[in-house]
Amino acid sequence: MSSTVLDLAYLATSVCFIGGIMLLRSPATARTGNLLSALGMAIALVATAAVHGLGNAGLLLAAVAVGAIIGVVSAQRVPMTAMPQMVALFNGMGGGAAALISVGEALHGADTTAFALALGFLTILIGFVSFAGSLVAFAKLQEILTGRPITFPMQKPLNGLVFLVLLALGVYGVGAGTISGATLYVFAAGSLLLGLLVVLPIGGADMPVVISLLNSFTGLAAAATGFLLGNNALIIAGTLVGASGFILTQLMSRAMNRPLTNVLFGAFGKAQAGAADVGERSMRVATPEDVALLAGYADSVIIVPGYGLAVAQAQHQLKTVATLLEQRGVDVRYAIHPVAGRMPGHMNVLLAEADVPYDKLYDLDQINDDFERTDVVIVVGANDVVNPAARDTPGSPIYGMPILNVDKAKNVVVLKRGKGTGFAGIENELFYKENTLMLFGDAKDSLAKLAEELKKL
Amino acid sequence: MANTAILEAYIFILAVFMGFQLISKVPAVLHTPLMSATNAIHGIVLVGALIVLGTADTPLAKAVGTLAVFLGTLNVVGGYVVTDRMLGMFRKAGRGGERK
Numbered sequence: 001m002s003s004t005v006l007d008l009a010y011l012a013t014s015v016c017f018i019g020g021i022m023l024l025r026s027p028a029t030a031r032t033g034n035l036l037s038a039l040g041m042a043i044a045l046v047a048t049a050a051v052h053g054l055g056n057a058g059l060l061l062a063a064v065a066v067g068a069i070i071g072v073v074s075a076q077r078v079p080m081t082a083m084p085q086m087v088a089l090f091n092g093m094g095g096g097a098a099a100l101i102s103v104g105e106a107l108h109g110a111d112t113t114a115f116a117l118a119l120g121f122l123t124i125l126i127g128f129v130s131f132a133g134s135l136v137a138f139a140k141l142q143e144i145l146t147g148r149p150i151t152f153p154m155q156k157p158l159n160g161l162v163f164l165v166l167l168a169l170g171v172y173g174v175g176a177g178t179i180s181g182a183t184l185y186v187f188a189a190g191s192l193l194l195g196l197l198v199v200l201p202i203g204g205a206d207m208p209v210v211i212s213l214l215n216s217f218t219g220l221a222a223a224a225t226g227f228l229l230g231n232n233a234l235i236i237a238g239t240l241v242g243a244s245g246f247i248l249t250q251l252m253s254r255a256m257n258r259p260l261t262n263v264l265f266g267a268f269g270k271a272q273a274g275a276a277d278v279g280e281r282s283m284r285v286a287t288p289e290d291v292a293l294l295a296g297y298a299d300s301v302i303i304v305p306g307y308g309l310a311v312a313q314a315q316h317q318l319k320t321v322a323t324l325l326e327q328r329g330v331d332v333r334y335a336i337h338p339v340a341g342r343m344p345g346h347m348n349v350l351l352a353e354a355d356v357p358y359d360k361l362y363d364l365d366q367i368n369d370d371f372e373r374t375d376v377v378i379v380v381g382a383n384d385v386v387n388p389a390a391r392d393t394p395g396s397p398i399y400g401m402p403i404l405n406v407d408k409a410k411n412v413v414v415l416k417r418g419k420g421t422g423f424a425g426i427e428n429e430l431f432y433k434e435n436t437l438m439l440f441g442d443a444k445d446s447l448a449k450l451a452e453e454l455k456k457l
Numbered sequence: 458m459a460n461t462a463i464l465e466a467y468i469f470i471l472a473v474f475m476g477f478q479l480i481s482k483v484p485a486v487l488h489t490p491l492m493s494a495t496n497a498i499h500g501i502v503l504v505g506a507l508i509v510l511g512t513a514d515t516p517l518a519k520a521v522g523t524l525a526v527f528l529g530t531l532n533v534v535g536g537y538v539v540t541d542r543m544l545g546m547f548r549k550a551g552r553g554g555e556r557k
Contacts, residue, residue, distance in 0.1 A: 017498055021479045024491055031544040034494050038537045041501065045533075048504045055511030059523045063510075067530025075538035080546075083489065086539060091496050094532035098502045100525035104509035107518040115462065215496055222499045223472075227465055229505050235465060236472045237501040243476025244495040248488060338485060345488030352546040359549055363485045 002051045009047030010233035016040025017237050021244075027358050044233050080353040081310045084211060084343040085141035091215050092134025098221035099127025103188060105228060106179040119228045120179050121170040125191045127221040130214045132195030137210055140199075141342055147204030156265065159197050166190045202264065205307070205384070207342045209252045209263045216245025248344050255338035255364075257390075257400040283419075286437035288446065291378075291413050292453030294437070298375035298411075300331040302367065304404055305347045306340050308381015308417060308443055317447035318380060319354035324454040334360055335367045335377075335404050337385035368405050377409040379430075381416070381443050387428045398426060412436040415446050490543050497536025503529030 017040050023033025054060055071090075078086045102123040105111070139145040169187045173179050179187075202210055219241025226234025253260045295301055303322065309315060322332045334356065340347045348361055371377065379386055386406040389396040406412055407430050414431060416438060430436055439446050483491045506529040510522030 013501075018475065018479065020494070020498075021483070021491075024483050024487055024494060026484075027487060027544075027547040028549070030487055030490060030547065031541065034490070034497075034537065034540045034544055037494060037498060038541075041497070041533060041537070044501060044504050045507070048507050052508055052511050054507075056513060056519060056522070059519060060507065060510050060526055063523045063526040064530045067527045068534045071531045071534030071536075072538055075535045075542065078539065080543070083493075083539075083543070086535075087489075087493050087496055090493075090532050090535045090539070091499075093528040093535075094496070094499045094502055097500075097506050097525045097529035097532060100521050100528065101502060101505040101509050104506075104513060104518055104521045104525060107515065107521065108509070108512060212492065215492055215499075219495065219499045222502045223469065225502055225505045227462075227469075229508065230461060230465070231504065232465070232468055234501055234505060235468050237498050239469055239472035240476040240479065241495040241499040243473055244480040244491065247477065247480045248492060251488075336485070343489055344492060345485060345490070348486045349489045349543055349546070352543070352548070355546075355548070357549050358486050358547050361486055 006047055006051045007232070009043050010231065013040040013044040013233045014236045016043065017240060021240065079313070080315075080350055081313050082142070083349055084207060084341070084346060085138045087343060088134045088137040088141065088207075088211050088214070091211070091218050092131045092138065095127045095130025095134060095214070095218040095221055097127075098218065098225050099124045099131060099188070099191070101225050102127065102228065103184065106184055109178075109180065111228075112177050114174050114177075116228060117174045117177070117179055118170070119224050121173060121187065123221050123224040123228060124188055125166060125170070125194075126217050126224065128188060128191035129195035129198065130217040130221060132192045133199040133210070133217075134214050136196055136199040137207060137214065140204055141207060149203045150200045155197070155201060159194065162190055162194050162197065166194065198264065204342065205339075206256075206263050208339055208344050208346070209249055209256075209260070211343050212245050212248035212252055213260075213264075214245075216242050216249060219243075219245055252339055252344060255402060257398075257402065281432045283431050283438045284434075284436065286413065286439050288439065288449035288453045290437060291439055291450055292457060294411055294413065295325060295330065295376045295378065296328055296454055296457045298330055300374045301325055301333075301376045301378060302371065302374050302409070303332065303334045304377060304379045304382050304386060304406060305334065305336070305351070306380065306382025306385060307342060307346075308383075308415075310341055310346065310350055310381075312381065312417075312443035314380065314442075314444035314447050315350045315354035317444050317451065319351070319356055320451045321447050321454065322356070324451055328454075328457070332360070333362055333367065336361050336363055337382070337404055338364060340382055340385055364402060364404060371405045372408040374409045376411045376413060377406045379406060379412065379414045380447070383416075383428055384426065386430055387426060388430055389426060389428070392429075396426060406430060407433060407436075410435065413439060415439050415441075415443050417442060487547075490540055490547075493536065493540040493543060497533060497540055500529055500533030500536055503533050505529075
């Protein structure tokens with residue numbers, strides 16, 4: 001009887017999750033979707049507690065209370081610019097929980113069929129890789145660790161060796177009919193180590209791919225846990241998340257025109273620096289006043305934000321400039337490259353925070369043909385995603401990556417911190433073009449000055 | 458047992474197809490909230506963590522179970538709250554946004 005009740009509750013949960021994701025198709029209904037999904041989660045948790053009872057109630061309530069308080073406080077305090085690392089962190093927590101469940105089941109010594117044992121090893125592996133990998137991604141994005149790839153000699157052979165040892169341990173454990181003692185501990189430690197090693201050599205700009213992939217991993221770990229516990233809600237929810245992470249990973253790799261293996265094993269931005277030789281050419285350096293005159297009297301302006309906008313936390317100043325331009329009758333739109341920022345859709349969230357309506361944001365395919373009819377493009381802290389070398393220079397490391405055709409606009413203004421190259425270490429032809437003006441300085445500062453000048457017009 | 462495993466495999470395979478259908482219809486503008494929302498959904502492992510802690514009988518097993526419940530709760534609560542905060546900021550032109 002009670003098991004029927006539980007199964008029905010899990011069915012309701014699954015329906016809520018699926019309906020929740022369906023509502024994410026439009027920004028107008030997305031918030032309701034998330035609440036529906038939260039309702040599903042609550043149903044599953046309450047039903048489980050009611051049917052299984054609360055064993056070790058003291059410990060359980062303490063863990064829930066502390067976890068909930070930390071979760072709410074950090075989720076409410078995190079600035080939108082730090083969203084990628086926050087999502088990475090919460091993702092890692094889920095992966096860790098899935099792995100620990102399998103460890104707990106193993107300690108309990110419940111099921112010793114080959115199928116259950118293999119699933120147990122798999123969950124520990126994927127869960128802990130996701131946990132450790134997410135923590136490294138968090139540290140990199142939070143700049144506790146350098147965002148540049150961290151490489152050392154024999155890195156790939158070492159990763160391969162760790163993986164082979166884990167594989168051997170898993171096969172041995174399944175053959176021996178047990179996950180216990182030294183096998184369990186070494187396997188768990190090795191999985192954590194592997195997660196650490198795999199993410200360390202990946203650079204900051206590749207994080208959208210890594211975060212999507214780790215999200216997918218945690219989903220799969222949850223699904224594997226579902227098989228282990230015979231819990232359909234976990235299987236369905238975990239699989240949905242696994243598919244979601246996988247699709248986003250594919251989208252991101254495609255947007256960079258690099259196969260996933262290259263992102264994971266390429267240590268991009270370290271090995272392949274400086275392709276184009278630009279020689280002795282000069283940039284045209286502008287003042288905020290020049291830019292205000294140019295943009296203030298234009299008919300159409302497209303703004304191209306990049307990670308520099310997030311670093312400078314300049315989204316509100318950008319919105320102020322856009323509003324001033326609109327008040328002067330200028331048509332202002334935003335062009336969003338799929339890999340601008342540090343997670344899929346990062347720029348959309350930042351601009352949403354600054355109150356930019358989402359129907360002013362256009363993605364690459366929608367807006368790319370409009371640049372040639374545009375008077376002024378303002379690039380804020382983006383570099384590689386507007387580098388014409390990706391389109392025109394077959395030898396360039398980023399050749400083939402779809403870019404925003406900013407260079408085709410009548411005038412381009414680039415807001416940039418300094419004269420250095422972008423993440424990939426590649427010279428950008430765009431900065432030397434005749435119709436390009438460079439406005440150097442911190443983006444927040446430059447945009448504030450630009451707003452002042454626009455008010456004077 | 459074998460029957461249950463096969464049923465579970467059915468569910469898994471169908472969920473894979475459904476997942477691909479569902480996710481590919483989410484527009485790029487919502488990809489960060491999508492990731493964050495699915496991130497909260499995989500917090501469903503908390504269900505498993507509750508069961509494991511509930512049946513733990515040795516100190517080590519209790520420690521592992523407690524940690525799993527803690528991490529799972531963090532994932533669920535943090536994931537939903539942060540997603541809701543993000544989605545509250547999305548608005549269309551000409552309408553007042555729900556700001557904090």
